[in-house]
Amino acid sequence: MKPEDLERLLTVEMPYGKYKGRCIADLPGPYLGWFAREGFPKGDIGRLLALMHEIDHNDLGELLVPLRKRR
Template identity: 65%
Template sequence: MNPDDLHALLTTPMPYGKYKGRMLSELPGHYLVWFAREGFPGGKLGTQLALMYELDHNALRHLLDPLRDPAR
């Protein structure tokens, strides 16, 4: 994991589904758990969702805070 991977979670919108348009970092935990149970999609999106799941599952979402835009 590197800072670019974490920053991408803040700037990449979910491309489809119930939470389409929401940044990956803002997806609810239950949605990430569903992906973990059913299977993450292939490619970069799946890797990003798996990383976000790990952050959420291990109560590490706070690691994203220093990367957030202060104007937000």
Template identity: 70%
Template sequence: MNNNDLMQLVTLRMPYGKYKDRLIADLPGHYLNWFARDGFPKGELGRLLQLMQEIDHNGLKDLLQPLRGHNEARHD
């Protein structure tokens, strides 16, 4: 994991499924846990979903909040 991985969580959107177009960082815990049980997709998306599931499971979602502000400021 690196800083770029964390930034991707607050900028990339889920490309398909029930939560299509929702930021990966905003996916509900039960959805992330479903992937953990049934298997994460292959590739970069799966790696990021797995990282987000670990962050959510360990109650660390607040760590992403400063990145959200940084990302919004970058687009202004």
């Protein structure tokens, strides 16, 4: 993980699927869990989804609070 990845979770939008257009940081936990079970997509989106899943699964959402306040 790069430090700027946390910021990108708040700016990169899901490009497809049920939650298309929603920023990755706002995706629901069960949706992230589905990706964890079925496999994350290749590339940058998959890497960010995996990071968000780890944050959500380990209840570390507070990491994003200061970044959200800056927006």
